[in-house]
Amino acid sequence: MDEIDYELLGQMAVTIGDAARITDIPIRKLRYWEDKGYIDSVEEKTNTTRRFDYYMIKKIVLMKELLEDGYTVEAASNKAEARLSTLREVFNERSRKY
Amino acid sequence: MDEIDYELLGQMAVTIGDAARITDIPIRKLRYWEDKGYIDSVEEKTNTTRRFDYYMIKKIVLMKELLEDGYTVEAASNKAEARLSTLREVFNERSRKY
DNA sequence: ATAATTATTGGAGATTAGTTACAAAAAGGA
């Protein structure tokens, strides 16, 4: 009962407002990044409003650091993806089925 | 980069609608349980709407099983708390500060 | 310097999701 239940974690996705607060990236910017394809929100059947899962929050935080370091948004996205590849696999395996 | 970041996880709380979907407990029932003090939503300064964190989702799922097993809501709540005590400690340590 | 590309931001108007509060209906036990 100590380890994290990935089945549950995979289903826990936060709203864009919460994502903005957690990552300290404005809502407007998150939507822009999604428009451009740098980040993705979970596609759901039930919800019409966006949700961001643990992996994506992690990626956004990492992108933020890379941007402060001088990378372009695209480069930051690519580098973040590369660094989080193992985490992503875990999330792809146990992806939520709404 | 493989392990779960509890700082992040501690901040990822879902809406009541998502909690209902994830746990398969009706929204109305979740509110009733909260009214009675069997479960708690995170108190936030920013949000006026409820949020349930990983620990609470876990507790709700466990309560559901115990209820199906014939326990009363109160008993199920107590038993769930007991079983998840170590997980709760982790969440208390690294509680989110909104 | 001007033009083109990349990145960010604003706001109106509509929609969805969540809130409380009062109330009623089941279900279980003494």
Added chain:
DNA sequence: TCCTTTTTGTAACTAATCTCCAATAATTAT
């Protein structure tokens, strides 16, 4: 039956998010 626990309904309201059209910065290229 009576009392308590548990669950559910709904109305009226507030909060949060959505899309879409557009504008402004900032950076890079010619």
